[in-house]
Amino acid sequence: MQLVVARIGRAHGIKGEVTVEVRTDEPELRLGPGAVLLTDPASTGPLTIEAGRVHSGRLLLRFEGVRDRTAAEALRNTLLIAEVDPTEMPEEEDEYYDHQLIDLDVVLADGTEIGRITEISHLPSQDLFIVERPDGTELMIPFVGEIVTEIDLEEQRAVIDPPPGLIDDRAEIASSREDEAGSGSGEERA
Structure with missing residues (x-):
């Protein structure tokens, strides 16, 4: 099953980082380094997260192969999609996907x-x-x-x-x- 976990916002800085609008309750699981995400539109992906950090309350991500502001800006408004096992349950008892x-x-x-x-x-x-x-x-x-x-x-x-x-x-x-x-x-x- 595929779930939208984030939307890429504007580029941040000149080294390929982007802001991300998180759409998952488990960003540490879905948006951690090494995660491979499908994209919508599909032509921009899949994308592999190289690094992530929080800056001024927003999550910033850098993807493998995205090295400059121009490449980062080209990803703007792209949806990031994770493959999730439909039988997988959240860790907390009263949480749901x-x-x-x-x-x-x-x-x-x-x-x-x-x-x-x-x-x-x-x-x-x-x-x-x-x-x-x-x-x-x-x-x-x-x-x-x-x-x-x-x-x-x-x-x-x-x-x-x-x-x-x-x-x-x-x-x-x-x-x-x-x-x-x-x-x-x-x-x-x-």
């Missing part, structure tokens, strides 16, 4: 279907599930323990407990329950 989460059904604890995960968006503060609802609309769900309560790879589902307002239906349900409770509270019963 994107390919394990894509296409999982998203449901509430009571089994109510919300949609299907079509993409994982990796933001600096947290990851988001991009969920396609049955009506074709998209929904973004933060991938945090308070909201995503269970990932069941065997059943191919992610169970969520969203706060009111995250999912339109939940906000409407909560609002209607509050209205029902409020209208009956002032009445006396015989």
Whole structure:
């Protein structure tokens, strides 16, 4: 299985280094010296990482055969792709690879279907599930323990407990329950 692990940014300096937008939770594993990566577009690769370092909070890489700024700049916007064994699991217990989460059904604890995960968006503060609802609309769900309560790879589902307002239906349900409770509270019963 192939996973996009990074995107090459601009050249850095004059000796062939490039900035890299990391798209993997395991850069030390996927983007270490000696790693051979496929590319998109394929005409620029495969590329072998010769060296890497962090500079001002950004990962810089140098590839074998890329020795100057011109060659480095020619790689700009190239996607770096790693070959990953589909049965491989992350080292940490509650971590998942994107390919394990894509296409999982998203449901509430009571089994109510919300949609299907079509993409994982990796933001600096947290990851988001991009969920396609049955009506074709998209929904973004933060991938945090308070909201995503269970990932069941065997059943191919992610169970969520969203706060009111995250999912339109939940906000409407909560609002209607509050209205029902409020209208009956002032009445006396015989």
